[in-house]
Amino acid sequence: MNASSRIAVVGATGAVGRVTLALLRERGFSDVHALASERSAGLTIDGLDVEEATPERLAGGDFDVCLFSVDAAASRELVPATAAAGALCVDKSAAFRLEDGVPLVVPEVNAERALEHRGIVANPNCSSIPLALVLAPLRDAAGLARVRVSTYQSASGAGAQALERLRAERPDDHDLRMDWSFDGFELDEEQKIRAETRKILELPELPLSATCVRVPVPVGHAEAVWIETEDALSAEQAERILGAAEGIRLVQFPSPAQATGGDDVLVGRVRQDTVAERGLALFLACDNLRKGAALNAIQIAELVTAARAAA
């Protein structure tokens, strides 16, 4: 994107949409339009009048880039026609992430895939992004044999209303939740983390198991990760590799509050997993609304449009 790109933020009134608008302003984009459901049309957000996100408006040829942060059903309705009309669509829902021909992109990991898009690039789940970002340099250095992850996901990951519910709750009522849909074996969130991480890392058989938990924290997702590598890799080597990787910042104890408002995935507690011969353990934290969603999507749009401009 450049300063004259015409950008639509679809789902502008949601938790991620609001952060998207703020980040676009920070980055100097001025031709930005806020769209949302009929219910939110007419509101003003971040100084912008909210328009209704109809298929006609989106496919009308008025936008170069459309950043979608709506639910999967709305994405399925709106995104294909918008892409067909020539706009680059970056979709943050689960609708197209696993579809063949739709790149699933974390720019630091697989930017080149974004350039293969056919109008749609999918933005991974807010837990998959930091995990893939951290696993990729370890995959490159030593191969990945096995990954186990337990998550500590913030209320804002469930949307603006969930964040408001947390804010209204008395601390004595705070609880952990597994508030995703459940097939009797896994939460859909756990399936997403596995399938998306496999696709981003291009390791379609990577053994990965996850336990996903919602914690009463406003913003910032954290993950405890156990990694078995194919080749030996000491904790010191792993830490050096991670510290040199784009988008990662090493800290002693990563925490959601520390990650909030920043662009980096914070990584710490990098250590040998004493129970496995080629095992590592680490802890990460990430602003789920920024790198976990809005920032990653903007970075995708920027890299695709930069490549198009250079071509």
Place this chain on the structure above:
Amino acid sequence: MNASSRIAVVGATGAVGRVTLALLRERGFSDVHALASERSAGLTIDGLDVEEATPERLAGGDFDVCLFSVDAAASRELVPATAAAGALCVDKSAAFRLEDGVPLVVPEVNAERALEHRGIVANPNCSSIPLALVLAPLRDAAGLARVRVSTYQSASGAGAQALERLRAERPDDHDLRMDWSFDGFELDEEQKIRAETRKILELPELPLSATCVRVPVPVGHAEAVWIETEDALSAEQAERILGAAEGIRLVQFPSPAQATGGDDVLVGRVRQDTVAERGLALFLACDNLRKGAALNAIQIAELVTAARAAA
């Protein structure tokens, strides 16, 4: 203990001490004395005048059973003399847990060890208790090869003041913390879980790694656990074994709030760990002030005094 046992609760004004007093009353004990540091002496708690916990008072022969929930330094000062004076001491601090000759007991797991006491029985850490309780029946059924655990520990685990701080905090300031002491590799809490679980289960070499995290929940610790067994054990078999084990209640999604106020360790999400051939994954939650501390200690005292009465 029986209704006429003379019981001292030492550290009666702390988070665990208060629950201990409440549980003793529920269980019909009436000759209960509240002791605490000089600072708290003179207060009234649960209808009892708080006396200062001096070595003279404790070793004066006035108590049959003393339940200590004070810090390790205070336990080291007070417990040995009290035990030498003939009272059964159940100590909830880390002072004696790993000492040879001091049984470390979860009654459902190793009640028989408590009977070997020489005046002191140690109560495990609030994260070790539910973990050992859940691992023991799986050890018996299939052997344990490897355990990984990440914890979600509540504020009350850090004491009454930490709980008050959480209650005074705005939800927007909630964060995850790793507020234990750190040797550059592990948190002392992580070391405790490994060393204590090994001792309780009598598996001195058990490979176990932990990542310990404090979450902004008032009461109730949860743990995501990955277990590799020596022999094959299906998730269905594991669930059946756990469901039949004393002290465990199966639920779909264990949560701290659901565990709070109850005696059981809640276990759910029992499933095959898809990344390991003989791997299981599960999630547990437990009231850290009750089964994780006060209740477990009372159960120890009850079983020792019952055995003494029967002898």
